[in-house]
Amino acid sequence: MTQPALIFDVDGTLAETEEAHRAAFNRAFAEACLDWHWTRDMYRDLLNTTGGVERMGAYRATLGTEVPSDATLRDIHRAKTAIYGGMLAGGAVTLRPGVREMIDGARARGVPCAVATTTSRPNVDALTQSAWGVPATDIFDVIATGEEVAAKKPAPDLFQLALTRLDVPADQAIAFEDSLNGLRSAQGAGLRVVVTPDFYTEHQDHSTADWLVNSLMPADLPGDLAHLIGVNAPIEMPS
Ligand code: XBP
Numbered sequence: 001m002t003q004p005a006l007i008f009d010v011d012g013t014l015a016e017t018e019e020a021h022r023a024a025f026n027r028a029f030a031e032a033c034l035d036w037h038w039t040r041d042m043y044r045d046l047l048n049t050t051g052g053v054e055r056m057g058a059y060r061a062t063l064g065t066e067v068p069s070d071a072t073l074r075d076i077h078r079a080k081t082a083i084y085g086g087m088l089a090g091g092a093v094t095l096r097p098g099v100r101e102m103i104d105g106a107r108a109r110g111v112p113c114a115v116a117t118t119t120s121r122p123n124v125d126a127l128t129q130s131a132w133g134v135p136a137t138d139i140f141d142v143i144a145t146g147e148e149v150a151a152k153k154p155a156p157d158l159f160q161l162a163l164t165r166l167d168v169p170a171d172q173a174i175a176f177e178d179s180l181n182g183l184r185s186a187q188g189a190g191l192r193v194v195v196t197p198d199f200y201t202e203h204q205d206h207s208t209a210d211w212l213v214n215s216l217m218p219a220d221l222p223g224d225l226a227h228l229i230g231v232n233a234p235i236e237m238p239s
């Protein structure tokens, strides 16, 4: 049986990156002399809006102003992305438990691996450079990022783009996500979904996921999932 292709979300799934994103946003605001500062509690709510530029626009709307302009928000986002890249180059983020083993193992078995992420392409390269020391194209067969689609998650566009580029139907792939927006996006593309919640999404209701796991370590994978994706889950010793 052909093993399904694996399509990974990035932020929160491959690594707990959102604290680094939040810090990068706050540094970019300060450098722009903008009196915005996002706390963890604020950011947890702001993450309901996917996409950094859209997130800043949603926050601006809560302030009842049109300042800064959209063009300025885009400038600030470019600065934020550069700051974020520097943080990852400095080792600010590590892969979540089990991620490296799952991806390296899949690649060794010739299983296609893809990324479907709302974040910007430079941030995917920053993560693979930090974690594997190579650009994202050396790790993933297919990369679909937020700037390539008309509608970000929870719309299905990113996972549909990844499936198109993989040239496989939805029933021959599995999505890995951390958030409700991502779960809905992957389900909208017809995919089975593994959800592994993280610090910023553990409060959400992921009960419609096909598999809900604490991590991607083999010991945390249900037997049917481990078998489906070819991971040698540990033999459960009789109690
Ligand atoms: C998470 C997002 C992104 C990041 C910030 O993406 O919604 O917006 O929070 O990155 P995913 P940008 O979980 O789909 O990987 O500032 O580049 O948008």
Ligand code: MG
Pocket: 009, 010, 011, 012, 013, 177, 178, 179, 182
């Ligand atoms: Mg995510």
